[in-house]
Amino acid sequence: MENYFGSDPQYIKNKDVSTEEKNLAVIMHLSILAGILIPFVGLLIPVVIWALKKNESPYIDDQGKEVINFIINIFIVGIFVAILCIIIIGFILVVPLALFMIIAPIVAAVKCGNGIYYKYPFIFRFIK
Secondary structure (H helix, E strand, O other), X not given: OEEOOOOOOOEEEOOOOOHHHHHHHHHXXXXXXXXXXXXXXXXXXXXXXXXXXXXXXXXXXXXXXXXXXXXXXXXXXXXXXXXHHOOOOHHHHHHHHHHHHHHHHHHHHHHHHOOEEXXXXXXXXXXX
């Protein structure tokens, strides 16, 4: 593996990642955006792809875990922000959370399209 961005392990490019693997990873990341319009699609698509391909591809296994961890984190933070909306403070956090939920998967999809092992920033990894 080559690291094109210094020592940051967030951006490690693997030349051995096939086009199919890249495309599946892009679909997994962008499906999060589909989940905004159609509930549960953003979770269902990556889980199905990951479950079917995780034993065949270390890249799909890694990115599938990353997408699922991102969804879990957004769900937990979303609940926390909703509770904080009761005391009005949460309304300040809604826009940054929404922007992160939209922008981060797009960045991840672009990186995965280039075969980079992408790691979402600021999330806790429940599935390792």
